[in-house]
Amino acid sequence: MTATHCPYCALQCAMSLHPAPDPAPDPAPDAVPDAVLAAPPGGSASVVVQGRDFPTNKGGLCQKGWTSASLLGVGDRLTTPLVRGADGELHAASWDDALDLVAERATAIAAAHGRDSVAVFGGGGLTNEKAYALGKFARTVLRTANIDYNGRFCMASAAAGANRAFGLDRGLPFPLADLGGAQAVLLLGSNLAETMPPSLQHLTGARGRGGLVVVDPRRSATAALTADGAGVHLQPVPGTDLAVLLALLHVVWAEGLGDADYLAARTTGADAVRRSVAPWWPERAEQVCGIDAEQLRRVARLLAAASPAGGGSGAYILTGRGVEQSTQGTATVTAAINLALALGLPGRVGSGYGAVTGQGNGQGGREHGQKADQLPGYRKIDDPAAREHVARVWGVDPASLPGPGLPAVELLRRLGAPAGPDAPAGPKMLFVHGSNLVVSAPNSTMVTANLQALDFLVVCDFVPSETARLADVVLPVTQWAEEEGTMTSLEGRVLRRRQAVAAPPGVRSELAILADLAARLRSPVHFGTDPAEVFDELARASAGGPADYSGLSHARLDAEPIPGLFWPCPAVPAETGAPHPGTPRTFLDTFPTADGRARMIAVDHVGPSDDLRPDAPLYLITGRVLQHYQSGAQTRRVEELAAAQPGPFVEIHPVLALTLGIEDDAPVRLATARGAIVAPARLTTSVRQDTVFMPFHWSGAGSVNRITTDATDPISGMPEFKVCAVDVSLAGTVLAPALPTSVEVLR
Numbered sequence: 001m002t003a004t005h006c007p008y009c010a011l012q013c014a015m016s017l018h019p020a021p022d023p024a025p026d027p028a029p030d031a032v033p034d035a036v037l038a039a040p041p042g043g044s045a046s047v048v049v050q051g052r053d054f055p056t057n058k059g060g061l062c063q064k065g066w067t068s069a070s071l072l073g074v075g076d077r078l079t080t081p082l083v084r085g086a087d088g089e090l091h092a093a094s095w096d097d098a099l100d101l102v103a104e105r106a107t108a109i110a111a112a113h114g115r116d117s118v119a120v121f122g123g124g125g126l127t128n129e130k131a132y133a134l135g136k137f138a139r140t141v142l143r144t145a146n147i148d149y150n151g152r153f154c155m156a157s158a159a160a161g162a163n164r165a166f167g168l169d170r171g172l173p174f175p176l177a178d179l180g181g182a183q184a185v186l187l188l189g190s191n192l193a194e195t196m197p198p199s200l201q202h203l204t205g206a207r208g209r210g211g212l213v214v215v216d217p218r219r220s221a222t223a224a225l226t227a228d229g230a231g232v233h234l235q236p237v238p239g240t241d242l243a244v245l246l247a248l249l250h251v252v253w254a255e256g257l258g259d260a261d262y263l264a265a266r267t268t269g270a271d272a273v274r275r276s277v278a279p280w281w282p283e284r285a286e287q288v289c290g291i292d293a294e295q296l297r298r299v300a301r302l303l304a305a306a307s308p309a310g311g312g313s314g315a316y317i318l319t320g321r322g323v324e325q326s327t328q329g330t331a332t333v334t335a336a337i338n339l340a341l342a343l344g345l346p347g348r349v350g351s352g353y354g355a356v357t358g359q360g361n362g363q364g365g366r367e368h369g370q371k372a373d374q375l376p377g378y379r380k381i382d383d384p385a386a387r388e389h390v391a392r393v394w395g396v397d398p399a400s401l402p403g404p405g406l407p408a409v410e411l412l413r414r415l416g417a418p419a420g421p422d423a424p425a426g427p428k429m430l431f432v433h434g435s436n437l438v439v440s441a442p443n444s445t446m447v448t449a450n451l452q453a454l455d456f457l458v459v460c461d462f463v464p465s466e467t468a469r470l471a472d473v474v475l476p477v478t479q480w481a482e483e484e485g486t487m488t489s490l491e492g493r494v495l496r497r498r499q500a501v502a503a504p505p506g507v508r509s510e511l512a513i514l515a516d517l518a519a520r521l522r523s524p525v526h527f528g529t530d531p532a533e534v535f536d537e538l539a540r541a542s543a544g545g546p547a548d549y550s551g552l553s554h555a556r557l558d559a560e561p562i563p564g565l566f567w568p569c570p571a572v573p574a575e576t577g578a579p580h581p582g583t584p585r586t587f588l589d590t591f592p593t594a595d596g597r598a599r600m601i602a603v604d605h606v607g608p609s610d611d612l613r614p615d616a617p618l619y620l621i622t623g624r625v626l627q628h629y630q631s632g633a634q635t636r637r638v639e640e641l642a643a644a645q646p647g648p649f650v651e652i653h654p655v656l657a658l659t660l661g662i663e664d665d666a667p668v669r670l671a672t673a674r675g676a677i678v679a680p681a682r683l684t685t686s687v688r689q690d691t692v693f694m695p696f697h698w699s700g701a702g703s704v705n706r707i708t709t710d711a712t713d714p715i716s717g718m719p720e721f722k723v724c725a726v727d728v729s730l731a732g733t734v735l736a737p738a739l740p741t742s743v744e745v746l747r
């Protein structure tokens with residue numbers, strides 16, 4: 001039996017893997033790539049998954065977790081490097097040939113166009129060790145400024161908001177189980193019932209007390225949990241959550257429901273915020289967000305009554321991607337934090353504000369140096385002391401470290417671009433580790449064209465994702481149960497990922513790949529291949545930083561009775577005796593800002609970048625379904641999940657469908673300024689009549705990111721995935737000639 005955690009989201013449910021009674025045969029090591037690329041979804045498992053008791057999941061798993069063992073036996077697992085040949089096709093190659101080619105091209109392209117012309121794109125699914133090694137590789141071997149990652153799509157606005165308000169970004173600054181005692185939980189744009197089902201256990205208390213408030217333009221599975229007196233569902237116009245929050249804070253202060261003592265003792269900036277919310281009386285907000293003013297008042301009072309100052313058992317405000325993936329995402333997070341501060345929630349046991357981190361290692365992935373502006377330990381790359389410290393750990397001159405690079409969307413926009421009047425030429429070579437950009441990037445029509453415009457694309461993956469299929473070189477890597485490492489969960493708890501099965505022959509760990517490439521690129525910097533050793537180095541590099549892991553090691557994590565320790569967990573001198581116990585709850589005494597107080601910052605509502613207009617009169621919102629994970633590269637290959645949700649669909653309200661002449665299952669054309677897609681209709685009253693909803697898990701003609709906007713939040717660089725203006729019609733007569741027919745789409 002191997003005790004480990006789920007391969008998917010940031011909840012990191014604890015599970016144990018047991019040998020399957022009838023192990024599957026190893027995939028053929030010398031599989032022919034074309035056969036590899038053509039293999040059907042499905043696959044056999046060599047282990048059996050069981051839920052394991054743990055504070056977050058209490059033994060529970062979702063359908064993706066239960067079926068995760070199938071990932072180890074998918075039919076089209078990559079087991080050999082692939083190199084694009086003169087015929088334009090990918091062919092099997094030896095590791096030496098593939099790595100030689102990558103090193104040769106990286107050297108030549110950097111020599112011809114400068115170091116920043118070789119860029120790196122990482123992922124929040126990588127272990128801490130891999131994320132750290134990737135950042136170190138970019139900064140010391142390639143010496144490029146251009147490294148960023150898919151966390152920019154996911155957590156950047158929450159991180160920016162928390163950093164400027166609290167001085168620290170730990171998604172949940174408290175253990176998830178703390179929610180259990182709360183009287184009220186406000187969930188803004190988060191659909192936990194589908195995105196983290198085992199976490200619902202912690203909402204039972206608030207539901208029992210009538211205090212679950214869900215803000216979502218859809219009656220999502222989570223919003224439905226507010227039925228029967230369990231709480232309130234606010235169904236705003238998409239992209240207007242900021243107006244909702246400004247009105248809630250207006251009511252709290254207008255009715256004298258705030259925590260004045262807390263505000264005076266623990267915050268700064270309240271006066272400016274008070275002035276900024278004064279004009280947001282609920283009747284005005286109602287005109288913007290479409291939520292009845294009385295209902296806004298009711299919710300403000302419900303939250304205040306639940307808060308410590310109101311004599312309640314506690315209140316939490318949590319944000320998810322529904323409000324963060326917006327051009328005003330940082331402002332919306334800021335407004336949510338302002339509301340929490342006015343109610344006196346952050347830094348108190350039993351109350352608080354948090355952002356629900358998404359990817360498996362979405363938290364750790366943003367702490368260890370794959371973000372364009374960061375060095376390990378959540379240090380700023382433009383801070384001279386941080387550069388000095390990290391350069392010493394790496395054994396390089398601090399002056400040799402590059403500065404901040406382009407944030408993800410800007411990086412993708414610039415790929416392959418020629419030099420312009422005010423911008424240098426864009427990157428010509430890209431390494432992708434842990435992201436399937438062709439499906440998941442905003443305005444993927446543009447991104448795919450830019451990937452194709454590169455001189456050289458290298459993709460590391462364990463399946464031939466849509467992005468890998470565009471690569472010049474594909475390097476097959478180990479996954480999840482085939483490797484050792486650590487992941488940092490949405491709670492900031494550092495967990496051990498453990499190896500349960502041998503990797504198929506021919507597959508290499510990313511740590512080994514980066515070490516091999518560093519050697520080929522004649523780097524004097526040492527790259528370890530043992531995850532425990534890499535972790536120790538990461539811990540030293542993080543020492544003294546906001547995300548301090550220096551008191552942690554694989555050995556210590558393995559010895560913990562309740563697995564996992566919360567960061568910050570600094571090393572303490574040996575003579576002190578006990579090691580640092582970790583920090584389950586941050587902010588209890590003080591905030592890590594210059595004056596120890598949380599900063600309230602005034603923000604205002606502007607609305608989505610791509611608002612309704614005559615040729616795009618409806619809102620298109622996007623999100624997830626329970627059975628699929630992200631770009632679907634993994635879950636579309638698991639038979640049970642693919643059968644449950646076989647393809648893309650558009651949720652449309654029956655009233656809207658009637659006016660457009662669209663019946664259930666009919667092919668629907670969606671057109672935005674970026675292009676048009678087609679997918680079958682699913683008629684449902686759960687979505688607003690002015691809005692259609694699509695999940696983004698599929699490629700091809702129904703891939704919603706082909707038409708989403710790549711507009712970004714000016715502070716965080718996060719794209720506006722959640723809302724854009726769209727034209728909706730019955731497909732067929734108006735179908736653009738380049739698009740496949742609806743029959744193909746429905747297949």
Ligand SMILES: Nc1nc2c(c(=O)[nH]1)N[C@H]1C(S)=C(S)[C@@H](COP(=O)(O)OP(=O)(O)OC[C@H]3O[C@@H](n4cnc5c(=O)[nH]c(N)nc54)[C@H](O)[C@@H]3O)O[C@H]1N2
Binds near residue numbers: 192240626722723
């Ligand atoms: N099954 C599954 N689980 C996952 C993932 C997955 O892909 N599949 N991915 C993981 C990752 S990386 C992440 S980031 C999390 C994401 O977890 P969530 O944030 O819960 O997921 P989403 O479905 O993207 O968005 C949540 C809700 O936002 C709503 N929404 C859309 N527009 C708006 C708006 O303008 N305002 C408001 N208030 N809501 C809006 C959608 O209707 C949706 O119900 O899930 C993690 N868990």
Ligand SMILES: Nc1nc2c(c(=O)[nH]1)N[C@H]1C(S)=C(S)[C@@H](COP(=O)(O)OP(=O)(O)OC[C@H]3O[C@@H](n4cnc5c(=O)[nH]c(N)nc54)[C@H](O)[C@@H]3O)O[C@H]1N2
Binds near residue numbers: 432
């Ligand atoms: N329209 C719309 N688009 C969205 C969103 C949305 O809500 N709406 N959400 C956004 C969000 S929050 C996120 S997080 C992104 C995520 O979208 P992506 O960045 O595409 O994430 P994944 O689909 O998880 O892709 C991970 C890829 O890396 C591979 N992989 C997994 N683990 C490893 C590893 O350890 N090493 C390597 N080399 N490869 C690995 C997988 O097989 C897969 O091909 O999507 C974003 N896109």
Ligand SMILES: [Mo]
Binds near residue numbers: 153154155358359
């Ligand atoms: Mo995410």
